Amino acid sequence: MAEKVLKRADSFYPIFERKGGPTPDVTHYCPGCGHGVLHKLIAETIDDFGIRDRTILISPVGCSVFAYYYFRTGNIQSAHGRAPAVATGIKRVFPQSIVISYQGDGDLAAIGTNNILQAANRGEKITVFFVNNAIYGMTGGQMAPTTLIGQKTTTSPMGRKPGNEGFPIRMSELIATLHAPIYVERVALTDAKNSTRVRKAVRKALQNQIDNKGFSFVEVLSVCPSGWKMTPVQAKEWLTQEMIKAFPLGVYKDISDEIEAQPAKGNVFSVQGLREQLNLPEEKVAPATPVNKTATPEKYRNPRLKMAGFGGQGILMLGLGIAQAGMDAGYEVSWIPSYGPEMRGGTANCHVNLSTERIGSPLVTRPTVLIAMNLPSLEKFVDEVVPGGLIITDASLVTQPPARKDLEHLSIPATQIADELGNTRVANMVILGAYIAYTQILDQETVFASLPHFIKQKSLIGLNIQAIKKGIESISSQIKN
Amino acid sequence: MDLEKGLESARVVIREDECKGCGLCINICPEKVLFEQKHLNRMGYHPAGYLGTGCIGCGFCFYQCPEPGAITVYKKGYVGEEVER
Ligand SMILES: Cc1ncc(C[n+]2csc(CCOP(=O)(O)OP(=O)(O)O)c2C)c(N)n1
Ligand code: SF4
Ligand code: SF4
Ligand code: SF4
Ligand SMILES: [Mg+2]
Secondary structure, rough: OOOOEEEEOEEEEEOOOOOOOOEEEOOOOOOOOHHHHHHHHHHHHHHOOOOOHEEEEEEEHHHHHHHHHHHEEEEOOOOOOOHHHHHHHHHHHOOOOOEHHHHHHHHHHHHHHHHHHHHHHHHOOOOEEEEOOOOOOOOOOOOOOOOOEEEOOOEEEOOHHHHHHHEEEEEHHHHOOOOOOOOEEEOOOHHHHHHHHHHHHHHHHHHHHHHHOOOEEEEEEOOOOOHHHHOHHHHHHHHHHHHHHHHOOEEEEHHHHHOOOOOOOOOOOOHHHHHHHOOOOOOOOOOOOOOOOOOHHHHHOOOEEEEEEOOOHHHHHHHHHHHHHHHHHHOEEEEEOOOOHHHHEEEEEEEEEEEEEOOOOOOOOOEEEEEEOOOHHHHHHHHOOOOOOOOEEEEOOOOOOOOOOOOEEEOOOOOHHHOOOOOOOHHHHHHHHHHHHHHOOOOHHHHHHHHHHHOOHHHHHHHHHHHHHHHHHHHHHHHHH | OOOOOOOOOOOOEEEEOOOOOOOOOHHHHHOOOOOEEEOHHHHHHOEEEEEEOOOOOOOOOOOOOOOOOOOOEEOOOOOOOOOOO
């Protein structure tokens, strides 16, 4: 506390824009909540150590789920109890980053118990701050694994009974039995003296990571006035009088002095570093217009496609084919399959985007093009199509036109053509041919060249090319008519 | 506040609009110079206030307060600008 002024840490955002609302300058925590206090101690340490640019905080599920509103560091919000796994991944890929796993007792000691034990046992070189407030705060005060014997919660209204609910789990003691962790301490946010200990523990646990020493775990006993149904001052009292008895404070393990400080080598977090790790090519600036720019009429450019049909009709492959060829033609593309129960004869669908711009969401909720390979699919998705959109149906299976009159409709006897070629399963490629010919979104050479990327059985490529050609012809004959 | 020559005595500033009235600062202050104010702030809490003299700059209140910017403590001898928020 050598500083002559104690003020809002720079590692907090000055205004919590992610929180928004009428009071974006204060946290969402209840009055007196321990999370806010611990946040301050962590933010101050990040400031003092000058590590803000390389710190990544993993927030849990629990009241601190929104920690990313506040910390001006890297942030990831993980699935319930999985922060240690996310932290492991980040730390291993970017050893020079400072990775903090911030977790509550429901998160760390209930749904995520195995996760934290395994990360501790592997000795991941991360820092864990474990906020033990003996309750599930966020969900309204249910019993936690750390709830004290006799403590009343909404799910232990008569008080926790060991015979029924077991004993409070002491995570620090458990973790200290493992070989790999280097520092395990339990501290409490109570009076000034104990708060100073918390501050020291936070600093030590982060210093250990800066020195690349190993797994550090700090359990912070913390008040939850709302969950405990007490005033903040009463809650501090209860923590001091009762909780510390069940969870004795102290250092449970510390071998950090025996380990030599050796600042980590390897990747520092950066977008470029991430590309290298994931083996991604240099960032490509998307071409301003598609290869086939002059050919594609305006209304068919940047299509958002949804395609649907029976399982077995090759819907997913049709989408993959359009996406693959689109990518080869220089578009930004996305493809998401929807694996439903199609294996059991249900319907399958997938979403595809081709765009000259970066794609924000791969989901296609308002398609500009709907390919419906059977009647149920047409009925299911026709209302989603944007006015003026294009619908392509398989004439062999969809015998009536769509009810909507504000759409363009193309009916291709795809299954019949495929049967004539000797294989019903290439109906999807007939449709593909019809689609590219009608909208002139892709040229056939690009499509043919892309086939080997998604058709595993090389002997089938010739048949697929034939089917695509038939699809293209079906359009030229329609246009002639 | 004369912050150029260095503060002659410590002082605490409470931003009422950021205070949730939890009372933890009032409870911890060894000099008893903080108190609960009668009026309500924009969030509907009775904010903490400072008597105006007597702060020794111990910082206890700062480390009790859950809000990032509700309390600023200037210690004796502080030289520099006033913290905006
Ligand atoms: C997979 C899953 N299961 C359950 C929940 C419901 N849930 C939300 S927060 C929470 C427990 C939070 O308690 P704790 O980790 O102690 O955090 P606190 O709010 O007390 O800080 C639970 C069970 C969820 N969001 N996700
Ligand atoms: S419910 Fe408890 S843990 Fe959650 S914000 Fe309120 S006081 Fe804090
Ligand atoms: S700094 Fe110390 S003396 Fe001053 S108001 Fe805060 S707790 Fe009281
Ligand atoms: S501790 Fe902070 S939020 Fe609580 S009363 Fe004092 S200034 Fe207000
Ligand atoms: Mg909890």
